[in-house]
Amino acid sequence: MSKTSVVYATIAIMILCVILVPLIAYLFGSWTAYWGHALLAIVFAVIAVFLRTKYYWEAD
Amino acid sequence: MADPTQVGPEVAFGVITAIVTFLGISILLGFFMRKKAGSFEEWLVGRGDIGPLVTGFALVATYLSGWAIFGNAGLGYAYGWSGSWLIGTTCVMGMALVLVIGYRMRRYVALGSRTVPEMLKIRFDSRMVQALAGLAMIVLLIVYSVGQYKAMATVWTITTNMPFIGSLLLTAIMVLIYLVIGGYTGTQWVSGFQGILLTIVGWTLGISALIWAGGPIRIAETIGMEMFTPPGGSPTTIPLKDFTLPLPPPEGLAFPGVDYVGVAAAMLMFLFMATGFPHNIARFLGTRKITKREYWMMLLLLIIGGLTPLWVGVAGLAGRTMWGDTLMGLEFEPMFGDSAAVYASLGAGGIPLASLFAASVFAAAVATLAGMTMIMATNVTRDLVHNAFPKTSPKKLLRLTQLALIPFIAIPLWWTFTSPPPILSEFMAGSAVAQAGIFFFVVGVSMYWKRATKWGATAAIIYGLSLTMFHPKAYGKLIGLNHWGYWALTLMLGAALVYTLVSLATKPLSKEKLDQLFHKSE
Secondary structure, three states: OOHHHHHHHHHHHHHHHHHHHHHHHHHOOHHHHHHHHHHHHHHHHHHHHHHHHHOOOOOO | OOOOOOOOHHHHHHHHHHHHHHHHHHHHHHHHHHHHOOOHHHHHHOOOOEOHHHHHHHHHHHHOOHHHHHHHHHHHHHHHHHHHHHHOOOHHHHHHHHHHHHOOHHHHHHOOOOOHHHHHHHHHOOHHHHHHHHHHHHHHHHHHHHHHHHHHHHHHHHHHOOOHHHHHHHHHHHHHHHHHOOOOOOOHHHHHHHHHHHHHHHHHHHHHHHHHOOOHHHHHHHHHHOEOOOOOOOOOOOEOOOOOOOOOOOHHHHOHHHOHHHHHHHHHHHHHHHHHOHHHHHHHHHEOOOOHHHHHHHHHHHHHHHOHHHHHHHHHHHHHHHHOOHHHOHHHOOOHHHHHHHHHHHHHHHHHHHHHHHHHHHHHHHHHHHHHHHHHHHHHHHHHHHHHOOOOOHHHHHHHHHHHHHHHHHHHHHHHHHOOOOOHHHHHHHHHHHHHHHHHHHHHHHHOOOOOOHHHHHHHHHHHHHHHOOOOOOOHHHHOOOOHHHHHHHHHHHHHHHHHHHHHHOOOOOHHHHHHHOOOOO
């Protein structure tokens, strides 16, 4: 896969993580939503750092 | 329901011991680092040699103010599941963004900046932007400080049985002492230590409270049967079982969890605010060059620290399970649901946990307050006075900074004294929206977008500050803007739009100047 495809695919997953937050709250509620939100946030965070370190790394 | 209010003198002893110990360690660290530093500026940001471990936990400490470590329990207690939007169940997303974006602050340190407004002066080659950013920070940090006062005063009132007013005054005195003896968390090391403490205590509190209240299933069942009770009011028929709480308009619309528009706004706020908090992104000013591996290590620290607010929220849900709506009664005025954290720490872990928790709130509230007071005072001297009168002597500036500390301690103190917010996190979210909406773009985006101009930044700051006044609980209700979600979205998205459009319509810095700030490949 080219760099552009990977970047777009991972950004799409990040957007999906955001969209799923209110959906999970609405559909499941309770602890599933409470900790599910945290899990989605962690996935989002890992992808953000992956993009930074793999494709947008800044050497001084 | 059990009575949570039986607190004896042994609790006060434990709390005072824990706070004095914490204060001692912070001061020792502060003095040690001051001795090592060659100048005041070096003491503020180090020598650009701070590693990922200290930077990571320092970020956690500045992010976890009295809101997260203390107020989140009040949110869980008062609003049930719908309080989770302000608890910040998705806050790790925002913390990852500050990690990704903030590292570039180092570039501006090399160019001479030591504070966020100074970084803006260099980025836009504009003293006006520096002064305006300093002014905006003063206004927004005063609001943020009110919540910190309430957090610490509530802990002190409950654990020592001192009247709330006395606790407020004592908090102000402690802030002053903290500032005078030099332990105001200017160093990354002190902040790093606080970050570790807050994380350990927050997780311990949440897990202990979960067990104490009978486990997750019992908590979920009880919250599912509870009804909303406003602070000092009578129980309603609005259930706490859902992730939205349809409170009656117009006052009820000021609660972010009232519907999914408010939810969207709260999520956007948490996405932007870790980067938008100037005191947060400033943590990168002292960071050394870090490797990719260390970057991942910092992420791990931020995830562990970023889950702390969720555990504090769990303590509030556990409190609601154990005591029903008791703490919303008038006898708990003005602390109301915010007192849940202290009582839950006592119930779940006895005096040891309550003492450690009090020291954590002290770390989060008093140290943050002291740091913010110092930032506001230096905003006046470095970004306003020195900006307008560059020939002012350093001695005069230092005296002026010391003098400016007094009003910045007194103003939020008076505010908390005259009208303490019933639920502090809800109140502080107002300032957080403005900081997120303004500084995410003006500071964060401007470091990466060459086309950003000083006029775009200026317009965004003025727009954001103006909209702040129209918060539904301030002047918004006068023009029919009662809905928190619409207000917050208008502020944050509006600031983004104004910043982008005005930047595109005005002239950017010259190519020569931009080449100093951006690498050729960027």
